[in-house]
Amino acid sequence: MARRMMSRLGQWSSYVFAVDFDTNSDPIYFALASKQSERPQVFRNVLADEMCYSLHVQSDDKIERAKFYGGLKKKLSKELPPECTILEMSIFQPNVKDSVIKGYFLKDASKSSATERVLGELLRNDPVYVCSYLCGGEDRQWSQHLWSNTEDGWVEVLEKYCVVPAEKPVHHPSTLNIINYDVFYSFEDAYKVLQQCVDIIPESKAVLELVDQRLKSKEKTDFPVIVIEGLDATGKTTLTESLTEALGATLLKSPPQCLSPWRARFDTEPPLIRRAFYALGNYLTAGQIGQEARQAPVIVDRYWHSTAAYAIATAVGGKLGNLPQAGSEVYGWPGDLLRPSLVLMLSLSSQERMRRLQVRGQDKTMEEEELEANHLFRQKVEEAYQRIEGPACVTVDASPSPDQVLQQVLLLIREKCHL
Ligand SMILES: Nc1ncnc2c1ncn2[C@@H]1O[C@H](COP(=O)(O)OP(=O)(O)O)[C@@H](O)[C@H]1O
Numbered sequence: 157m158a159r160r161m162m163s164r165l166g167q168w169s170s171y172v173f174a175v176d177f178d179t180n181s182d183p184i185y186f187a188l189a190s191k192q193s194e195r196p197q198v199f200r201n202v203l204a205d206e207m208c209y210s211l212h213v214q215s216d217d218k219i220e221r222a223k224f225y226g227g228l229k230k231k232l233s234k235e236l237p238p239e240c241t242i243l244e245m246s247i248f249q250p251n252v253k254d255s256v257i258k259g260y261f262l263k264d265a266s267k268s269s270a271t272e273r274v275l276g277e278l279l280r281n282d283p284v285y286v287c288s289y290l291c292g293g294e295d296r297q298w299s300q301h302l303w304s305n306t307e308d309g310w311v312e313v314l315e316k317y318c319v320v321p322a323e324k325p326v327h328h329p330s331t332l333n334i335i336n337y338d339v340f341y342s343f344e345d346a347y348k349v350l351q352q353c354v355d356i357i358p359e360s361k362a363v364l365e366l367v368d369q370r371l372k373s374k375e376k377t378d379f380p381v382i383v384i385e386g387l388d389a390t391g392k393t394t395l396t397e398s399l400t401e402a403l404g405a406t407l408l409k410s411p412p413q414c415l416s417p418w419r420a421r422f423d424t425e426p427p428l429i430r431r432a433f434y435a436l437g438n439y440l441t442a443g444q445i446g447q448e449a450r451q452a453p454v455i456v457d458r459y460w461h462s463t464a465a466y467a468i469a470t471a472v473g474g475k476l477g478n479l480p481q482a483g484s485e486v487y488g489w490p491g492d493l494l495r496p497s498l499v500l501m502l503s504l505s506s507q508e509r510m511r512r513l514q515v516r517g518q519d520k521t522m523e524e525e526e527l528e529a530n531h532l533f534r535q536k537v538e539e540a541y542q543r544i545e546g547p548a549c550v551t552v553d554a555s556p557s558p559d560q561v562l563q564q565v566l567l568l569i570r571e572k573c574h575l
């Protein structure tokens with residue numbers, strides 16, 4: 157065990173640590189070195205003589221890592237003293253895709269031994285690395301101490317490194333692991349995730365069985381397929397219903413009705429599993445679209461844009477500017493997913509959207525509650541919507557009356573789909 161950790165530590169010289177002290181500003185970036193730095197101290201402005209710790213998941217298994225990381229926050233919040241602040245942390249190789257290892261950084265103002273007891277317990281029983289941080293010496297330099305288990309179950313410090321400032325990377329670390337963690341670009345990649353979950357989430361089996369029976373869709377449909385996108389309460393249900401009637405079309409949605417019994421279950425899972433579920437929903441809907449578009453135009457309430465935009469906006473921490481640049485491969489359309497003829501995104505000011513949410517007065521999903529609390533997240537979802545390509549979405553002003561929105565959309569459809 158100690159040997160494995162040592163060799164792992166050796167690799168850390170190419171890694172940078174990022175701690176999110178404040179979601180509205182850049183993380184604090186630091187690296188490990190054997191010698192101290194002459195540059196200003198990394199934590200000087202954000203830590204006031206507090207004990208600090210970090211922990212991150214040590215597992216090569218993607219599913220295990222995702223499950224454990226999600227559960228870890230709950231466990232820490234429950235067991236640590238209330239004076240302990242839990243911050244998000246990641247360790248990554250700058251600008252290298254798929255290099256992120258997620259963890260937490262703890263600021264402990266409790267001055268009690270409870271924190272070390274909880275962390276020691278975690279180290280003994282769970283797949284985690286634990287480090288403590290100390291500030292010492294005349295020049296108040298920070299150092300990182302990696303904990304290890306001894307044979308007889310005690311915790312000891314295995315190795316000590318100096319904490320030195322690191323450059324801000326070009327790509328925010330939260331953008332490095334989007335592909336195949338948050339967004340899946342082929343049926344197979346999403347399917348594999350659920351397959352690997354069958355033992356831990358029995359419901360996966362039922363979902364996979366449904367997916368196995370899905371209809372296969374041709375690339376080209378006989379009738380146009382029009383997708384309506386937008387945040388909750390922008391008027392998608394209202395518009396899709398009136399459009400369906402006006403065009404004599406068929407109305408479908410993603411995720412499709414047949415997945416409803418499992419949606420709430422997968423909504424409680426970490427992003428890797430939850431997003432794979434929604435990705436598969438799109439392939440099920442694609443099968444239905446292919447079938448229905450032989451007879452009539454098809455209107456679809458949410459599809460790939462929703463899956464990718466919410467996933468990207470959730471995954472990317474901090475500011476709007478942290479989103480991958482327009483044109484990035486993360487905004488690409490999966491090569492094996494039926495492409496609609498037209499995608500329209502309903503856009504509304506936050507005031508009007510809030511008003512409509514209140515008028516509707518229904519229960520909101522947790523994510524929608526978060527949207528309300530988090531203006532930044534809402535902006536990131538809309539921005540990601542607008543960057544997705546193949547087809548890109550056309551933004552529609554959803555603030556006029558329902559009939560005016562319908563007329564405006566009918567005009568667009570006539571112009572773009574020759575209906
Ligand atoms: N153009 C509109 N003008 C005013 N209110 C609208 C308009 N479209 C929808 N609404 C109302 O706003 C609320 C949300 O609309 P809904 O169609 O359910 O949105 P979504 O399906 O996008 O969540 C509903 O109460 C609906 O009656």
Ligand SMILES: Nc1ccn([C@H]2C[C@H](O)[C@@H](COP(=O)(O)OP(=O)(O)O)O2)c(=O)n1
Binds near residue numbers: 410
């Ligand atoms: N095709 C879809 C549809 C929804 N999702 C996800 C994205 C968000 O997490 C939620 C939004 O769904 P929600 O139920 O809040 O939306 P509506 O009530 O349908 O407007 O579902 C998805 O990933 N792919």
